Amino acid sequence: MTATLRRRDVVRALLEGRDGLLVVAGLGSTAWDCTAAADSALTFPMWGAMGAAAATGLGLALAQPERRVLVVTGDGEMLMGLGSLATIGVERPANLAIAVIDNERYGETGMQATHTAHGVDLAAIARACGFAQAMLVRTAAESEEARRALLCAPGPVLAQIKVVPEKLPLVLPPRDGGLLRARFRRALLGPAADLQ
Template sequence: MTYSNDIKPTLRRRQVVSKILKNRKDSFAITSLGNPTFDVAAAGDCPQNFYLWGAMGGAAMFGLGLALSQPTRRTFVFVGDGEMMMGLGSLATVACQNPQNLTIVVIDNEHYAETGMQPAHAGKGVNISAIAKAAGIQASLIVRTDEELDASLDTLYQHNGPVLVVIKVTTDPEPTALPPRDGPYLRSRFRTAVLGDDAHR
């Protein structure tokens, strides 16, 4: 078997997330714990972001509920490969519900960054994109280069149906970019971002 870590990634996570969110307009961004939260915050903290500081394994399901309730707006879920492995069952539920506006972005450094950079499943031959496709998410792809990332942006934003993209990134550290950590504040501003004036009724 050829493991994915035989091909060394060159993309850096912070630049990848910034490029994806550059023209986000009113789309939502849900993040799992750790680096995905820092990366999205570094790209620009705003009311449309909701950071899941904990609840590992639950980000995709949170995003699914949001996408179904707000069908006219794109929902992005940013997760690490470890988070996605913990929540693999959610991919089957996403496929069955078939939201037209949900994009799951797996930032895959093939390691468990939060617990000491131990090698993870994705670096030992486990193909998260293939698992998603087998579950029924047909728009499932792996990105390894800037050119592939650029080519994927239309799919990430415009595809009618759930999308999952695994983006292979380096393990190079990035500066911590902490967003607000006040739970009630984040809840209230996100509620307003979702519901507008109705949030205060």
């Protein structure tokens, strides 16, 4: 089935009016998608550590149980951290959601096929790991339903959202890791974060 959803539209819809949402963006295109929606101090875009986005979201969700945490990552990045789905399924943080923007490609390295192109079903894996809700998304109507679940439903929630494989203009967040860490903490915790 050919995908019709466009990744930047999906991510923009997830992040518009974000109102306190804490975001971890997996490396590559999903970090650029989040930045295209709007650069924010409360987005932590990863430029490396492939496979670690979901686990980073878990740590953040456990530290901030009153805040909604959304991990926006790609299929290749999620496949590298599959074990973290089992860990999240066991911990069951109600405030954690994962949006996998699935173009079935490694987008930064030449658009090679990932395992999801061959049918690997991340939503089914998340369900089998004990996620409260997990869905495969192909249509605009399903995308809207997934948006509501990702932002509001008791977690952990995972949506695997099939999108058109397309190369888009780069919209890059800051690269300096120390800056990204410090500005996130200051925006979340206030100036006191600088003195912790």
